[in-house]
Amino acid sequence: MTVTVSWFLVLAAGLFSIGVAGVLIRRNALVMFMSIELMLNAVNLTFVAVSKELGLIEGQVAALFVMVVAAAEVTIGLAIIVSVFRDRSSANVDELAELKG
Amino acid sequence: MIDVLWLVIALPLVGSTINLFFGKRIGQPLAGWVAFGFVALAWLVALPATFSLIDGSIPVETSYLFTWIPVVGADVALLWDPLSALMTMIVTGIGSLIHLYSIGYMRGDERYPRFFSFMNLFIASMMILVLSANYAMMFIGWELVGLSSYLLISFWFTKPAAAAAGKKAFIVNRIGDWGFLVALMIIFASFGTFDFQTIFASAPVVITVGTATAITLLLFVGAAGKSAQIPLYVWLPDAMEGPTPVSALIHAATMVTAGVFMIARSAVLFEMAPTTGAIVAVVGTLTALVAALIAVSQTDIKKVLAYSTISQLGYMVLAMGVGAYTAGIFHLTTHAFFKALLFLGAGSVIHAMAGDQDMRTMGGLRKKMPITFITMGAGWLALSGVFPFSGFWSKDEILAATFAKGGWYIGLWVIGLLVALLTAFYMTRLFVMTFLGKPRWEDGVHPHESPATMTIPLIILGLFTVSFGLVNTPALVAFEHFLEGSFQYVHHVQGLSMGAIIGLATIALIVAIAGIVWGWLKYHRSELPAEDGKFWRRSRDAFGVDEFYGRTIVEPGKKASEWAADVFDVKVLDGIAHGIGSGTRGFGDVLARLQTGQVRAYAGGVAIAGVLLIIVFLAVGGGF
Numbered sequence: 058m059t060v061t062v063s064w065f066l067v068l069a070a071g072l073f074s075i076g077v078a079g080v081l082i083r084r085n086a087l088v089m090f091m092s093i094e095l096m097l098n099a100v101n102l103t104f105v106a107v108s109k110e111l112g113l114i115e116g117q118v119a120a121l122f123v124m125v126v127a128a129a130e131v132t133i134g135l136a137i138i139v140s141v142f143r144d145r146s147s148a149n150v151d152e153l154a155e156l157k158g
Numbered sequence: 159m160i161d162v163l164w165l166v167i168a169l170p171l172v173g174s175t176i177n178l179f180f181g182k183r184i185g186q187p188l189a190g191w192v193a194f195g196f197v198a199l200a201w202l203v204a205l206p207a208t209f210s211l212i213d214g215s216i217p218v219e220t221s222y223l224f225t226w227i228p229v230v231g232a233d234v235a236l237l238w239d240p241l242s243a244l245m246t247m248i249v250t251g252i253g254s255l256i257h258l259y260s261i262g263y264m265r266g267d268e269r270y271p272r273f274f275s276f277m278n279l280f281i282a283s284m285m286i287l288v289l290s291a292n293y294a295m296m297f298i299g300w301e302l303v304g305l306s307s308y309l310l311i312s313f314w315f316t317k318p319a320a321a322a323a324g325k326k327a328f329i330v331n332r333i334g335d336w337g338f339l340v341a342l343m344i345i346f347a348s349f350g351t352f353d354f355q356t357i358f359a360s361a362p363v364v365i366t367v368g369t370a371t372a373i374t375l376l377l378f379v380g381a382a383g384k385s386a387q388i389p390l391y392v393w394l395p396d397a398m399e400g401p402t403p404v405s406a407l408i409h410a411a412t413m414v415t416a417g418v419f420m421i422a423r424s425a426v427l428f429e430m431a432p433t434t435g436a437i438v439a440v441v442g443t444l445t446a447l448v449a450a451l452i453a454v455s456q457t458d459i460k461k462v463l464a465y466s467t468i469s470q471l472g473y474m475v476l477a478m479g480v481g482a483y484t485a486g487i488f489h490l491t492t493h494a495f496f497k498a499l500l501f502l503g504a505g506s507v508i509h510a511m512a513g514d515q516d517m518r519t520m521g522g523l524r525k526k527m528p529i530t531f532i533t534m535g536a537g538w539l540a541l542s543g544v545f546p547f548s549g550f551w552s553k554d555e556i557l558a559a560t561f562a563k564g565g566w567y568i569g570l571w572v573i574g575l576l577v578a579l580l581t582a583f584y585m586t587r588l589f590v591m592t593f594l595g596k597p598r599w600e601d602g603v604h605p606h607e608s609p610a611t612m613t614i615p616l617i618i619l620g621l622f623t624v625s626f627g628l629v630n631t632p633a634l635v636a637f638e639h640f641l642e643g644s645f646q647y648v649h650h651v652q653g654l655s656m657g658a659i660i661g662l663a664t665i666a667l668i669v670a671i672a673g674i675v676w677g678w679l680k681y682h683r684s685e686l687p688a689e690d691g692k693f694w695r696r697s698r699d700a701f702g703v704d705e706f707y708g709r710t711i712v713e714p715g716k717k718a719s720e721w722a723a724d725v726f727d728v729k730v731l732d733g734i735a736h737g738i739g740s741g742t743r744g745f746g747d748v749l750a751r752l753q754t755g756q757v758r759a760y761a762g763g764v765a766i767a768g769v770l771l772i773i774v775f776l777a778v779g780g781g782f
Contacts, residue, residue, distance in 0.1 A: 080761050089758075154755030 065106035086138050088146040097127045116146075134150035160207050160221045162236045166246060167285045168235075169200040176280035181271020190261035192273035193367060197257050197281050205276055218643050220291045228649035231351030232294035241644035244487065245288035245419055248494045249412050253281045255615035256411075256559065259502050260403040262611035263509060268638070273313060273401065276700040280306035283599045284412055288419060293342050296420070300338065300384070303413050304331050307497075310408060313402040323396035330393040330529045333634035334383015334417075344369065358426040370430035377424055378438055385417025385471045388445045388483050392704055394468055397461040404503030405460060410467045410497040415490045418471065421478040422487055429481065439479025439560070443570045443577075446472025446700070450580035454587065455689060455697035458505045458515045462588050465700075466541065467497055469577060475558050476574065480567060482559030483645055484638040489552035489632050491637075495626055496540040496549055499619035503534035506612055512604040513643045517588065518686065522597035526605040540623045542582035543670040548627030548668065555630070558662045575669050582673025590681040598686075621767035675721045735758045 072095055081094025101120045108116025142148050173196030200626045210216040218239040226234045236242075258275060264273050283306050287299025312324025342352070348365045349357050361370070381387070386394040397409045408414070422427060422440070428435060446469045453465035469491050477486030508515055510527055524531045540547035543554070559577070561571045599605065607613065630637035654662075680687055689698075694701070 076766050081765065086757075130760055150757050153757065157753060157755030 061104050062110040065102060069099045069102040069106070072096075072102065084149050084151050086141070086150050088152075089150065090134055090138065094127065094131070097123055160216065160219055160236070162203055163207065163236045163289065164223055164239060165203045165219050166200045166250065167282050167289065169196045169203070170278040170281040170285070170768050172196060174275045174282060177271045177275035177278065181275060186270050187261050187265060189263065189271040190274050193278050194254060194257040194261060196278060197250055198254040198283070199358070200285070200426055201254050202244070204246045204250060207238060208247055211238065211240060211243050212266065212640060217653070219740050227294065227657065229416075230290050230294060230346060231353045231356065233353075234295060235291040236289040237291035238289070239644045240641045241422060242288050243383060243417070244491065244641070246285065248491060249281060249284045249288065252296045252409060252411050252494055252498050252619070253277075253284075254295040256407040256498065256502065256617055258614050259406075259505070260401075262609045262638045263403055263505055264401065268384075269313075273310075276309045276313065277404075280408060280413070284416070287416055287570030293345060293350040293357075294356070296423075297338065297342060300380075300416065300420075301335065303408075303416060304328065304335070304384075307331075307397070307408050307413055310404040311397045311734040312417055313400055313404065317399065319396075322400040323399040325394075327397050330390050331383045334380045334601050335378025336384070337376040338360055338420075339380075341373050344373050344376070348373075348619070352665065354423070361426050361430060365424060365430070367430060370427050374424065374428050374431045374434040375437070375518075375726050377420065377427070378434060378441075381417030381475070382441065383417070384420070385414050385475065386445075386468045387417070387441050387475055388448065388470065391445060391449065392467050392707060395461055395464045395700070398458070398464050402460065402501060403506060405464070406498045406501030406505065410501050411465065413473055414467065415474070415494065418486060418490055419480060421475070422483050422644070425481075425483050428478065435479050435481060437479070439567070439570055441477050442477075442479055443573050444472070445469070446476065446577045447573055447580075450577045450584065452697055452700045454584040455694050457518055459507065459520075459588065459592065460501070460515055462584060463497070463500055463504055465586065466500075466581065470497065470602065471582065473553060473574070475554040475579070476560060480556075480563050480570075482556060482731050484630075484641045485552065485555040485559050487641060488555055488637055492540070492548035492552040492623075492626055495619055495622040496537045496547075499533060499616060499623050500537040500541065501531050502612070502616055502619065503537060506530045506608040507534075509608055509612070511599070512603055514600065514603065516775040517591040519598050519600050519603075520592045521599075522593070523605055524593045527593075528750055528768070529607060529616060533613075533616040533623075533722045534589065534593070536620045536623045538585050540736045542585050542674055543666060544582075544674070545663075545667055546627065548623055548625070550663075550670070551627035551631055554666045557666055558654060558659055561662055575666065578666060579669045579673040579676075582670045583677040586674045586677025587681050592676065594682060596684060606738065632656065632663075637704075641700045706760065 074094030076092045076094075076099060079095065080089050083089055083092065101123050102114040104120040104123070108114065108120075138148055141153065145152070173193050176196075177184070177193055184192060202303055207216070211218075216238075218237075221236040221238060223236065225235040226232050254694055257274070260273070260277065267273060280303060283299055283302030285299075287296055289301055290296040292297055300686070308324045308328040311327050312321045314320045315324070346352060346356065348369055351357065362597055365373075383390045384672075394414065398405050400409070428438070449468035449472060451467045453462050453469060456462045456465060470489070474486045474489050474493070477483070477489060505521060506527065507520065507530060510523065511520060514520075531674070536547065540549035543550045555573045558572055559566050560574060699705075
């Protein structure tokens with residue numbers, strides 16, 4: 058039994074779905090955040106797997122870009138979450154509805 | 159020589175500007191002298207050019223200044239021909255005399271410099287009007303004289319009557335201006351230019367009689383507004399609310415003749431349209447008659463002269479209608495002299511009576527104001543048409559020309575004679591009530607002769623009034639000959655023999671003297687006759703024309719405006735604006751429900767949209 062590219066894609070799809078479910082279901086901002094990381098990395102996995110399969114370097118380049126963006130996002134996102142938490146001792150996103158129209 | 163003509167327009171304009179900005183600092187009466195100086199200077203500039211034109215040493219010429227709107231052939235160019243030269247002499251000559259008169263008359267008015275600034279502005283505007291070499295520039299001058307007239311009628315704007323009179327003059331004139339403007343559009347559409355020389359030289363070839371009739375009728379609407387003809391004459395009597403020198407200069411001698419001037423200028427077009435000519439003649443005659451019938455009963459000295467002006471303008475318009483252009487312009491000239499004289503004399507009387515204008519409280523002023531008495535006497539005889547005063551020659555020429563047309567024009571001639579009778583009658587009434595008989599002054603009034611700045615213009619105008627008619631008698635047609643240069647494209651008809659001319663003149667003279675005798679017998683008594691009866695009452699209210707216009711035009715107009723303001727604007731226009739506003743807001747409210755502020759709801763939306771997009775892509779790409 059050989060590990061083909063489909064395995065990676067199925068795994069990536071699974072990880073991505075878990076991430077989506079996490080974002081939609083969990084109320085804690087920090088957990089939602091981690092779920093987003095999961096989705097990003099699922100996409101990274103897809104990039105790299107397909108890059109290897111097709112022999113193209115662009116996929117790996119894209120993966121590197123995603124990592125950089127993710128790192129930046131983590132910094133800012135965590136800062137926001139921390140300051141929200143300080144403000145109201147909670148990171149429950151359902152309570153953060155100030156922008157309701 | 160005609161290169162300096164632009165100064166005739168520029169000088170009064172400079173005077174106007176100086177008085178507007180520095181008049182207060184210049185002070186009284188120097189500000190008046192400055193204004194007078196600039197107008198007199200303009201007259202001096204035009205004088206040699208006029209003489210050269212008279213002795214024929216320079217041809218009719220256009221002084222080109224600069225390009226204005228090249229595509230419509232409207233350059234700023236001045237046409238120097240006998241007609242414009244004559245008008246220039248009248249406007250600047252009589253204008254400077256009236257400026258001189260105003261120096262004394264307006265003394266003590268707190269807005270003295272402003273008055274002279276407006277007067278100078280008027281002279282400049284009038285010069286633009288008469289000197290223009292194309293219709294576009296003429297229209298600019300036309301509107302500018304309307305503006306200065308408005309400013310001067312409502313000069314004492316703190317008086318509600320004066321403010322209303324200014325507005326009335328402006329609005330009624332707008333109706334005329336509409337006609338003029340539409341005529342200009344048709345002219346441009348037909349000729350492709352506004353230039354006088356081009357239009358007049360090519361008119362018979364380029365346009366049909368129908369087009370000429372349309373153009374001239376519309377031009378006549380404009381002329382009827384400016385020259386106070388039926389049905390647009392109602393503004394002129396009210397314009398007497400302005401200071402008396404203004405009435406003399408603008409509403410008797412110069413501006414009101416602009417309509418007549420414009421018809422004379424467009425004589426070629428009017429010659430092509432006999433229908434218009436007939437209408438013009440009838441309107442002129444009726445105006446002369448109606449105004450004379452109103453003038454006989456007025457008790458305000460200026461109102462008598464105002465209606466008399468309308469009546470005399472009717473004569474001029476009649477002359478235009480029968481194609482007697484030189485006769486009409488001749489009457490315009492003599493009328494300018496004697497009507498300016500009469501108004502200035504009336505101003506002198508009003509000045510003496512401490513502002514009272516009611517002739518019933520005058521009388522016996524002969525001894526107190528000898529110069530005014532004598533000069534106004536000359537004006538009285540001239541306007542009545544007594545030989546050999548100027549009015550006799552010019553009025554007679556118009557009547558003779560009407561008679562010479564024959565046919566139903568004889569009827570107009572008869573009405574013209576009737577008007578001459580009425581004219582002599584009401585002028586005698588004015589003269590006797592003012593100067594002769596016993597004093598009927600109110601207590602505390604001490605009449606006195608006016609200062610020299612006021613009497614000198616009276617004397618000069620008096621001399622012209624007496625003598626100017628002699629430049630154009632059946633024996634010596636110098637004036638007509640001079641004006642021929644302006645009517646070179648007009649076909650001349652001269653159908654009367656010398657015997658007929660003298661016969662007609664004798665009839666006119668007899669009628670005039672009959673009018674004077676009638677007036678003398680009725681009014682030269684110790685007691686003023688009671689002016690009772692249906693006719694007198696109707697005549698005193700000017701036959702209710704103002705009320706009629708009020709009921710039929712002004713009131714419905716006001717109603718329509720109120721409807722537009724209170725119903726159409728509030729309900730329809732505001733409704734549309736508010737509807738757009740509240741509609742947008744309502745739609746926004748609906749959309750705002752989507753924005754819950756729940757970040758997970760948004761994320762869900764993104765996820766669902768993403769899944770749907772993938773399905774669409776796969777479906778389109780044939781993945782299923």
